Amino acid sequence: MPNRSHYNSAHRMMNYLRKEGTAHSADAESQMPDCTYHAVLPDSDCVELLKTLDDNSVQLMVCDPPYNLNIADWDEFNDYIEWAAQWLAEVPRVLKKSGSIVIFGGFQYQSDYGGDLLEIMHYVRHNVPLRMVNLIIWYYKNGMGAHRFFSNRHEEIVWYTKTKKYLFNLDAVRVQYDEATKKAYLKDKRLRPESVEKGKNPTNVWEIPRLNGNSKERVGHETQKPVQLIDRIVKAMSNPGDLVLDFFAGSGSTTVASILNGRHSIASDLDPNLREYVDRLVEKKAGGEINPLKFELLDASQIDTLFEETNQDAA
DNA sequence: GCACGAATCCAAAACCTCAT
């Protein structure tokens, strides 16, 4: 009896994507730009910003929206989905053909106020022309204990693309085998040595520690995401010189991951303190000798510099 | 100059506070 435990429509779609959907611009060697530009826009509303952006202009959107849990004044909505629909409506227009958006959320945290990532996913399925590629489980070991249910140790990241011809740099994010496994696999005649050397697919379960309250990476934002997490997304779903957009920029993790990987970026947030957070995080994670790549942070009045730079790359 | 182990540092994991 053959093993058909994975023979379902979703798996057949994955096989189809493997055959039909993976030949794309990632195959072309892309060059690291001499300097990257990073707009940082505090006091900026996501829908207003998106409406100013050109069609087909952004390769990757990293989107960590408020979870609607009322943990801060920015995290409370009368109608969460009505609000989310406004920015979701602009996403397919602004994304490039090879582009992606990832949206963060947590199924465990079900809001009394209505609206969470499950509802966003349901809304997108029926109303927004985006294609789901993966639901990534961000798994971490550190967290609170529970006594009436299993302690939560994951959040979710849903990955959508605009078209079937999306960019995915698997080799850029492969995970190296540990020495013992690698040694054993290199002896295994059934495995190709060059594949073993490249490492393995990180899978859709990512074990990356959540930032502790006392983490050195903390810059003061309540729900700061680790740079390591955004780094994998930026490497996999964009090329050097591409434009990355984060319109719920929070602490600026996306700006830093873009700097470290030679991508241009726009970070926008309603929070007036965004620039301070970004400056602090850049100092900690991309300053001095950590990062050999040249970059410039821009304010709202200088954003044309960034558009000129990214348009040149597209031409 | 090198080997070694104690001291130190730091981030991850374990452990557990307290406002709601």
Place this chain on the structure above:
DNA sequence: ATGAGGTTTTGGATTCGTGC
């Protein structure tokens, strides 16, 4: 009773000092 957590402990990694 619970928690988009907070603080302490742990253990690996590095530094530092000492004896040879």
